[in-house]
Amino acid sequence: MNSFKTKKQILDFITHAILLVVAVTCIFPVFWMLSSSLKTQEEIFTKMTLFPEVWQWGNYVDAFIKAEFGMYFLNSVIYTVVGVSAIVLITSMAAYGFARLEFWGKNFLFYLLISTLLIPIPGVFVPLYLLLKKLALLDTRTGLLLCYISGALAFGLFLLRSFFEDLPKEIEEAALIDGCSRFGIYWRIALPLAKPAIATLVILQCLAIWNEFLLALVVLQDKAKMPIQRGLMVFQGTFITDYPLLMAGLTIATIPIVIIYLLMQKHIVKGIAAGALKG
Amino acid sequence: MNISPKEKTLNMMFIMPALVLFLVFNLYPLIRTFQLSFYQWNGIDKDMVFVGFAQYKHILFSNPAFWKSMLNAGYVTLLSLTLQNGLALLLAILVNRQIRGGNIYRVIFFLPPVLSGIVVGLIWKFVYDGNFGILNHFLISLGFDNFKDFAWLSEVKTSLSSVAVVHMWKGFGYGFIILLAGLQTIPIELYEAAEVDGADKWQQFKNITVPCMIPVFTLVTILTILGTMQIFDLIYSMTRGGPAGHTHVPITKIYEYMSNGEFGYSTAMAIIFGFVLLVVSFFQLYVSKKFNR
Numbered sequence: 018m019n020s021f022k023t024k025k026q027i028l029d030f031i032t033h034a035i036l037l038v039v040a041v042t043c044i045f046p047v048f049w050m051l052s053s054s055l056k057t058q059e060e061i062f063t064k065m066t067l068f069p070e071v072w073q074w075g076n077y078v079d080a081f082i083k084a085e086f087g088m089y090f091l092n093s094v095i096y097t098v099v100g101v102s103a104i105v106l107i108t109s110m111a112a113y114g115f116a117r118l119e120f121w122g123k124n125f126l127f128y129l130l131i132s133t134l135l136i137p138i139p140g141v142f143v144p145l146y147l148l149l150k151k152l153a154l155l156d157t158r159t160g161l162l163l164c165y166i167s168g169a170l171a172f173g174l175f176l177l178r179s180f181f182e183d184l185p186k187e188i189e190e191a192a193l194i195d196g197c198s199r200f201g202i203y204w205r206i207a208l209p210l211a212k213p214a215i216a217t218l219v220i221l222q223c224l225a226i227w228n229e230f231l232l233a234l235v236v237l238q239d240k241a242k243m244p245i246q247r248g249l250m251v252f253q254g255t256f257i258t259d260y261p262l263l264m265a266g267l268t269i270a271t272i273p274i275v276i277i278y279l280l281m282q283k284h285i286v287k288g289i290a291a292g293a294l295k296g
Numbered sequence: 297m298n299i300s301p302k303e304k305t306l307n308m309m310f311i312m313p314a315l316v317l318f319l320v321f322n323l324y325p326l327i328r329t330f331q332l333s334f335y336q337w338n339g340i341d342k343d344m345v346f347v348g349f350a351q352y353k354h355i356l357f358s359n360p361a362f363w364k365s366m367l368n369a370g371y372v373t374l375l376s377l378t379l380q381n382g383l384a385l386l387l388a389i390l391v392n393r394q395i396r397g398g399n400i401y402r403v404i405f406f407l408p409p410v411l412s413g414i415v416v417g418l419i420w421k422f423v424y425d426g427n428f429g430i431l432n433h434f435l436i437s438l439g440f441d442n443f444k445d446f447a448w449l450s451e452v453k454t455s456l457s458s459v460a461v462v463h464m465w466k467g468f469g470y471g472f473i474i475l476l477a478g479l480q481t482i483p484i485e486l487y488e489a490a491e492v493d494g495a496d497k498w499q500q501f502k503n504i505t506v507p508c509m510i511p512v513f514t515l516v517t518i519l520t521i522l523g524t525m526q527i528f529d530l531i532y533s534m535t536r537g538g539p540a541g542h543t544h545v546p547i548t549k550i551y552e553y554m555s556n557g558e559f560g561y562s563t564a565m566a567i568i569f570g571f572v573l574l575v576v577s578f579f580q581l582y583v584s585k586k587f588n589r
Contacts, residue, residue, distance in 0.1 A: 115311065
């Protein structure tokens with residue numbers, strides 16, 4: 018019995034040792050970014066201390082104003098808020114239609130719409146670029162948003178339709194008899210009931226749009242419209258890299274993501290694991 | 297229930313916004329990709345020159361840089377499949393042992409996957425820097441003086457592997473989460489029964505864990521292949537394909553041709569690459585189905 022106990026203790030010790038090393042490896046680069054964002058350029062070039070000698074909070078003021086990360090940040094907020102709202106509205110409406118209503122070509126249209134989930138299409142940014150050019154939407158906020166919204170259609174539909182299908186029909190039928198319109202039922206009854214699935218969609222799409230880079234690279238030229246991921250690349254490309262400011266910019270781009278993640282980590286982790294295991 | 301044709305048409309309004317967006321921004325670009333791949337076109341001229349399969353032929357047989365980019369992505373994928381997913385599985389098994397603080401580890405391991413590719417790439421570019429990167433400083437302090445001024449990302453020998461390490465750092469948490477969720481669906485009774493029958497831990501792993509996890513392994517493998525082959529943000533932010541094309545991958549190649557105004561050629565490349573991805577995922581599904589029976 019005694020030897021059993023010590024064996025388990027040794028195993029636990031090794032387990033924690035491995036997990037701890039990996040955890041430190043995960044966190045250190047992020048910590049290094051934070052720490053470097055509060056140093057001076059000279060400190061970065063000459064010293065390798067873990068923490069700044071004097072915490073240069075002014076770096077963040079410079080990053081927001083001089084390096085224009087404030088502008089990029091605001092753009093990212095706009096893209097994320099508008100994009101995610103539109104995704105939720107458009108996909109939930111369509112998902113409700115596919116789950117509950119009868120119309121022409123229903124099954125065919127559903128499989129057509131979610132087919133893009135199954136087929137990997139690398140390089141769609143090439144025809145999207147040409148399309149936006151033709152529509153005079155190149156280098157516009159609208160153009161980029163339309164790309165983001167349409168990119169999330171299949172996933173949103175897939176996620177929400179099955180959720181609507183699992184909701185009990187009785188409440189809706191009662192409302193219908195009471196004279197509620199179809200749209201009223203969707204808006205007042207089905208949509209509020211779908212909150213858990215919509216929360217998953219909102220969180221995952223927030224992360225996706227906030228972190229998106231390639232389409233922003235292809236679609237936008239004008240700095241004033243760029244989201245922060247794009248702004249970071251512009252900053253590190255055009256200046257003799259001012260590392261504290263770059264690190265402050267990286268931190269600014271990361272903070273909202275980390276906050277959302279920490280607040281919603283159960284949703285995110287469950288959403289990803291469940292979504293992946295189902296699919 | 298009988299639904300009038302009028303109502304059927306009215307109901308279509310629910311899906312109209314999604315349908316219109318899909319047709320214009322998903323389906324049309326897809327069809328356009330196929331069409332453009334048969335034309336030589338710079339995106340500006342009125343005339344598109346029809347060249348049939350000539351661009352496909354050129355990519356497949358006379359463009360070593362394309363194959364180099366495929367090999368590069370393949371190399372990173374191979375490392376991810378073995379090292380990254382191996383680590384993810386080990387960590388999932390360890391956390392699944394119901395140890396204390398398991399949830400904290402889970403939160404930490406999934407932090408890199410939620411960060412953006414650009415942020416991760418730029419942090420690591422800073423860490424790898426030859427002159428003032430913390431990595432070289434650390435190695436020198438351990439006594440490896442030959443790493444002084446060693447530029448990991450601009451040396452031909454180390455650039456691709458250095459990027460691969462960052463990719464795995466960013467990605468292992470994703471596989472870890474899925475594998476852990478998979479492990480937790482295995483009924484504990486199976487292990488208890490095996491225990492009673494006198495099976496040791498290794499036998500339990502081989503005869504219970506592995507067979508139960510095959511669908512999950514398949515999923516993680518497909519996600520890893522599709523995700524890694526299409527790597528872009530990390531490459532773009534760390535090396536832009538350099539030094540001398542040693543870290544180019546298919547998407548950076550497609551982007552490069554497009555930036556040079558070779559729209560037809562870049563779409564042909566996208567289709568060839570997309571076809572490879574499709575074959576890989578079908579092959580993987582086929583193998584796992586066979587294995588499952």
